[in-house]
Amino acid sequence: LAIKSRYQKADQETQRAKIRHLEARFDAQWGDMGAVAEAFGLAWAEAKDSTAAIRWYRRALAANDASASLKVSEQLGNLCARQAWETVDQACKQNGRVSAEELSKARTEIEAARDHLKRVVAVQPSIERESLLGSAWKRLALVEAIAGRPRDELAAIASMQASYAKAEARARDSHHPELFYPALNRMAAELILNAGKPGGVKFDPDAVNEVRKSLAAKARDDPDFWSVAGFIELRMYTAIADRSLAAERPKIEGEFEELFTRVSAPSMWSSVIDQASFVLPKYAASAAGAERSAAEALLAKLHSYAVSDDVLSNFRPRST
Numbered sequence: 001l002a003i004k005s006r007y008q009k010a011d012q013e014t015q016r017a018k019i020r021h022l023e024a025r026f027d028a029q030w031g032d033m034g035a036v037a038e039a040f041g042l043a044w045a046e047a048k049d050s051t052a053a054i055r056w057y058r059r060a061l062a063a064n065d066a067s068a069s070l071k072v073s074e075q076l077g078n079l080c081a082r083q084a085w086e087t088v089d090q091a092c093k094q095n096g097r098v099s100a101e102e103l104s105k106a107r108t109e110i111e112a113a114r115d116h117l118k119r120v121v122a123v124q125p126s127i128e129r130e131s132l133l134g135s136a137w138k139r140l141a142l143v144e145a146i147a148g149r150p151r152d153e154l155a156a157i158a159s160m161q162a163s164y165a166k167a168e169a170r171a172r173d174s175h176h177p178e179l180f181y182p183a184l185n186r187m188a189a190e191l192i193l194n195a196g197k198p199g200g201v202k203f204d205p206d207a208v209n210e211v212r213k214s215l216a217a218k219a220r221d222d223p224d225f226w227s228v229a230g231f232i233e234l235r236m237y238t239a240i241a242d243r244s245l246a247a248e249r250p251k252i253e254g255e256f257e258e259l260f261t262r263v264s265a266p267s268m269w270s271s272v273i274d275q276a277s278f279v280l281p282k283y284a285a286s287a288a289g290a291e292r293s294a295a296e297a298l299l300a301k302l303h304s305y306a307v308s309d310d311v312l313s314n315f316r317p318r319s320t
Helices: 002-007 012-030 034-046 050-062 071-095 100-123 127-147 150-173 180-193 205-221 225-241 245-262 266-286 289-307
Strands: none
Touching: 002 012, 002 034, 012 034, 034 050, 034 071, 050 071, 071 100, 071 127, 100 127, 127 150, 127 180, 150 180, 180 205, 180 225, 180 266, 205 225, 225 245, 225 266, 245 289, 266 289
């Protein structure tokens, strides 16, 4: 069921009905086995029901037979952080505001997920786990931004940068084919941290070339939506670093538009839009004139892609 949800675009409601059927038949008999609970958690996660996935992953960790894998811990932390942020994000979109109580609850839940992921990394660090920890720090930064706590926001982004830098280093040492993913997130954090400083940020040219080679290898050997989007994001980040976004904007928008004609699935574009919404407003706030206008216009263009319901992609979603 999880494979059909992830790779074969199976209908979510049909998938959820099948999982509920399996729960009804086998929960009492096998539900306390760690490996079985983990499988239910994975199936629910791929069917996009975070609440059910979290419930099963917690049961998997609590199972006395210890048959669940360590991956349960990392995915539980990731889902808890993601769910807490999505609750805040939905409140913003629906009501235009978030209450102090909602923000406090989200902060507490993300901090708990972050601490959980820290413990997982301490036991056995990996590229994925360092990246998931970086993602949790990013979501905490987003909550602090809405809460109007800039010092806490920047502190969280600094920790995000550090986690993704560690993941990038591990990917480099192991010659991992997707080095570009933690590297792009590390670059995004650096752009924000240096947005208001004189001269902005200066990326290491060798590191940029390394990311470009990683993306090219991915596009050649195992092309997917993210390898193409990553190339465009890299162009956008280097343009922001060079304060040349206004000059590069037509090319960047053209490449995004070409990708959108090929893949218009909202589930894909939501991640690209979220990342741009994380970086571009900070740059616009620190820039002026044509650069500010370019950042605002590019973000508006990307937001226009969120309205499509046409799903054309066979590509798999980004795990984190």
